[in-house]
Amino acid sequence: xxxVIQSPRHEVTEMGQEVTLRCKPISGHNSLFxxxxxxxxxxxxxxxxxxxVPIDDSGMPEDRFSAKMPNASFSTLKxxxxxxxxxxxxxxxxxxxxxxxxxxxxxGTRLTVT
Amino acid sequence: SQKIxxxxxxxxxxxxxxxxxxxxxxxxSPAYLQWYRQDPGRGPVFLLLIRENEKEKRKERLxxxxxxxxxQSLFHITASQPAxxxxxxxxxxxxxxxxxxxxxGGGTRLMVKP
Numbered sequence: 001x002x003x004v005i006q007s008p009r010h011e012v013t014e015m016g017q018e019v020t021l022r023c024k025p026i027s028g029h030n031s032l033f034x035x036x037x038x039x040x041x042x043x044x045x046x047x048x049x050x051x052x053v054p055i056d057d058s059g060m061p062e063d064r065f066s067a068k069m070p071n072a073s074f075s076t077l078k079x080x081x082x083x084x085x086x087x088x089x090x091x092x093x094x095x096x097x098x099x100x101x102x103x104x105x106x107x108g109t110r111l112t113v114t
Numbered sequence: 115s116q117k118i119x120x121x122x123x124x125x126x127x128x129x130x131x132x133x134x135x136x137x138x139x140x141x142x143s144p145a146y147l148q149w150y151r152q153d154p155g156r157g158p159v160f161l162l163l164i165r166e167n168e169k170e171k172r173k174e175r176l177x178x179x180x181x182x183x184x185x186q187s188l189f190h191i192t193a194s195q196p197a198x199x200x201x202x203x204x205x206x207x208x209x210x211x212x213x214x215x216x217x218x219g220g221g222t223r224l225m226v227k228p
Contacts, residue, residue: 004157031213031214033215035218042218042219042220042221043158043218044218045215045216048213048215055213055215091157091158093157095214096214097213097214098214099145099146099207099208099209099213099214100145100148100163100165100207100214101214102148102160102163103158103214103216105157105158105159107156107157108155108156108157
């Protein structure tokens, strides 16, 4: 298996533009997580899907952020409009859905908003 | 409020020594705790899982302890090597029907010098 796939790996955009990050989880995994990592705040959970259904989105910063999982093999995280404070590395992770299951992280998308 | 604390300062040790990293938590009742390793520019990688009813877990040169009274986990790397240099993250999970959702600490950077 290729592992969790994220695209793009790097994204540079101007403030106010829409940004879409993409994730393909490991086949057979029924849980998917979006995280954001910064030096100041560390690794923060944004949203968690189980069987394609959003279970917990309490970490989504504000209405500018939205996430979808239309099927078991694809998820998107969208920021519209983007702001400089959204600059961070965004990770997608997938796992089997039982408590204690290890999470497999993708390589991340480094987002820079100027 | 819930808090997970890891030493934010880098830990520098000499090759061959044992590295000990600490994870403390407050206002939390985790059912299990996981440790991950993160190398620069990459996503975290799962290392070990320890559940609340387990005191200690070992895997090769790694050992994890979990003290629910002290609200602390210790992560040990014996006979450390320069290749062990990385950031190590602890993560807590519960059994509250939230699947395997995790809350991560801020991580501790380990530097092993030859």
